Amino acid sequence: MQSTKDNPLFFFDAYTLAKLVKTKQLSPVEIVRTHLERIEAINPKINAIVQIADTAIETAQKAEDAVMKGEKLGALHGVPFTAKDSIDTAKVLTQRGSPIFQGRLPVQDATSVARLKNAGGILLAKTNLPEFSYWIESDNLLTGRTNNPWDITKTPGGSSGGESAAIASGMSPLGLGTDLAISVRGPAAQTGISSLKATLGRIPMTGIWPRTPRKFWNVGPMARSIRDLELAYNDLLGPDPQDGNTINALVNIKKENFSKFQPLRIGWMTGPGLGPVDKEVKSVVKQAAEALQSIGVYVEEVNIPALEKDFALEVFNELHVMEMKPEFRKATAGFPPEKIYKMAQTMLSAPDTSIEDYVEAGHAAERIKDGYWEFFQKYDAIITQVLPIPAYAHGMETFNIDGQIVDATYIQAATVPLNLTGLPGISMRFGTSREGLPINIQIVGSWNQEYKILHIASLLENLRSVPNLHPDL
Structure with missing residues (x-):
């Protein structure tokens, strides 16, 4: 595959890059240099990249030497990747979007970073985020605000917004983000890329902060193609003795040939139970269902009654704030308010959940899980919206969604059920x-x-059938 004006090298996906490296049609050094040049040209406008890995070219040269020597190569050999700046990277700044952690230099990689490196991936850079990975827009007091490459007046989302913007604009072919309630899936939606939030515990969270509440946090791959998500997932998944949740990764992980089975049964829904949704977004969800139906997949519109009985977003808010506050208080202790971004301050000043409400929210989360379990006895998957609206302007605090005025947290209404239940989802x-x-x-x-x-x-x-998959920058 040759680079062209319409499809330059920096828009090749990771799968293609790895294949061209293995067949000696492309040099890892050339690939890394091309992406560094793209960063230099585009990042001042987008502000997605906050730190370059100084050893990227040196590592690429070693990768090229391994190819020429005929050594055994990993699935991502010679492919650059980026990582959200809450994910530890050895000898590369990891500052968590906060002046409190300015200059922090980890001594070892997060497990997820180490696994991509072991597969031959080359760490290229770190990407922007909201302070402490806590908000739906990637802005902070240390490294500033990231813009959406499709329209710089709009946000690429949060908390993995720097990652989504970098991949969408060709600064990186592949990346790692984290997801507490929306944060790999929402940013992917706002920039038109793909991402995977796996089942809780399939990919270790070791070396990523904050670690609480562990039952909601996930790390996952972000890319421009589905085959890239699978390529990365193959190497990311597996147990880690430092992350007890990864007992889930011990479950049989063999990839099956689904064409051998009876036709897939898929439900689709845009509500109720998922908050208000823009008509344009509803239409796209329906189009996806109809596209599958056109190739013989059994598809029907469905609902999940448990989501109507217990609104997942409210349940999540009752649980996660109480569990995150102690870690945030510890991190910010002794620092003046001007060193702490507004979202952390808002969370820390929120009233505590009563023990009665906290316990009831835990029961509600289990009821929602039961509702999904009942659904999956009949269906293989469900298709929903990711966000209720397309990408929106920076700094918005309320939205008019299909005639209903809601606060900004409603952006998470269709994604947060997966964090409450641990279910996997692709954006x-x-x-x-x-x-x-x-x-x-x-x-x-x-x-x-x-x-x-x-x-x-x-x-x-x-x-x-989506024209112009890449923004014109």
């Missing part, structure tokens, strides 16, 4: 708004069924 583009902005759908599977939803996503990737 992928399937449509375009009237303004020319990406619209993504969310594909949700049962627990430990990542390969099934990756298969469904790959079907949809082949079925979609």
Whole structure:
């Protein structure tokens, strides 16, 4: 595959880059240099990259030497990747979007970073985020605000907004983000890329801060193609003795050939139970369902009554703030307010949940989990919206969604149920708004069924008709 004006090297996906390296058609040094040049040209406008890995060229040269010597190569050999700046990277600044951690230099890689490196990946840079990974917009007092490459007056989301903007604009082919309630799936939707939040515990969180509440946090791959998500997931998944949640990764992880089984059964829904949704977004979800139906997949509109009984966003808010506060208080102790960004201050000043409400919220989360379990006895997956609206302007605190005024947290209404339950989900583009902005759908599977939803996503990737997958910068 040759680089062209319409599809330059910096828009090749990781799968293609790895293949061209293995066949000696591309040098890892050339790939890394091309992406560094792209960063130099584009990043001043986007502010997605906050730190370059100084050893990227040196590592690329070693990767090139290994190819020439005929050594055994990993699946990502010679492919650059980026990582959100809450994820530890040895000898590369990891400052968590906060002046409190300015100059912090980890001594070792997070497990997820180490696994991509072991597969031959080359750490290229770190990407921007909200302070402490805590908000739906990537802005902070240390490294500033990231802009959406489709429209710089809009946000690429949070908390992995720097990662999504870097990948969408060709500064990186592959990256790592983290997800507490929305944070790999929402930013992917706002920039039109793809991302995977795996089942809780499939990918270790070791070396990522904050670690609490552990039952909601995930780390996952972000990329421009579904095959790249699978490529990265293959190397990221597996148990880690430093992360007790990864007992889930001990479950059989064999990839199955779904074409051998009976036709997939897929439900689709945009509500109720997922908050208000823009009509344009609803239409794209329905189009995705109809596209699958056109190739023989059994599809029908569904609902999950448990989501109507207990609104997942409210349940999540009752639980996570109480569990995060102690860690945030510890991190900010002794620092003046001007060193702490507004979202952390807002969370720390929120009233505590009563013990009665906290316990009831825990029961509600289990009821929601039961509701999904009942659903997955009949269906293989469910397709929903990721966000209720396309990318929005910086700093918005309320939204008018289909005639209903809601606060900004409602952006998470369709994504947070997966964090409450631990279910896996993929965010992928399937449509375009009237303004020319990406619209993504969310594909949700049962627990430990990542390969099934990756298969469904790959079907949809082949079925979609979306012009201009890359922003014009």
